[in-house]
Amino acid sequence: MSRGRRKPDWLKSRPPSGSRFTEIKSTLREHDLHTVCEEANCPNMGECWSGNDGPGTATFMLLGDRCSRGCNFCDVETGGMEALDPDEPANVADAVAEIGLDYVVLTSVDRDDLADGGSAHFAETIRAIKRRDPEILVETLIPDFGGDPEAIRRIIDAEPDVIAHNVETVERLQWPVRDRRANYEQSLAVLDQVDRESDIHTKTSLMLGVGEYDHEVYRTLGDLREVGVDVVTFGQYLQPSRSHLDVFEYVHPDVFETWRRVAEEEFDFLYCASGAMVRSSYKAGELFVEALLREGRSPEDARRHARAAGGD
């Protein structure tokens, strides 16, 4: 356990700043929108929002800012969920256009309190963005919707460019890391359904430093490839507060680099982003375009795909 142990130097990050950052923040407030970037106080906000040499990326959090679950690693508030904001899909599409993003990540809290888990609202937000501009690439980081295949199908039918769902950690540690309503098999089934029912790229993320063994991570990579996952990311778990799960270990950057190579060279993932500061949608736009190029496809090709898929 690392309770109270000093964070190593490689975990130091600069607070986000700059005109682009301030501009985006005010646009979000104008449209009454939430982002995971802000809710989780993500260390990469400045970098992602500015989009150095590629499409800027921001991750919008849908379905409110309070979750029906309480995972022990997550800083999002639990309980007290409010009614969905019917204007949210249009507001997100407006904000995306105003900020000028060409790669958007949509995620959400879990809403086990809603009959469809919020899937129809999530799907409508994808459609609202694509109706506004079919050229925009949309990545969705979805909950497991309680394993309801109909809810997942609603997301597939809205035709985003990437569907991500996080397994978060290895099978043995699902509890206590995740809420008891989440589990390894259910998360693999979500990714498997997308792979079987569409040609949409799939993606997942694992946190390291919660007590996993190497052989478990290795096995997880195998399980993910078995259900057709294209992209995987690894990042360091950071304790949001003393009431959250302890950090078991600060994983060295060399270990992250090893997992990147294993994932790409041994398991043939299309792309693996791996590093202490990497988060699910870290530089998602740039990495996705990179992944397409590896597949021999061009971003134009992806956009043609998006245009064909988006214009309904």
Ligand code: SF4
């Ligand atoms: S499901 Fe878990 S990880 Fe996701 S927002 Fe809720 S508490 Fe956080």
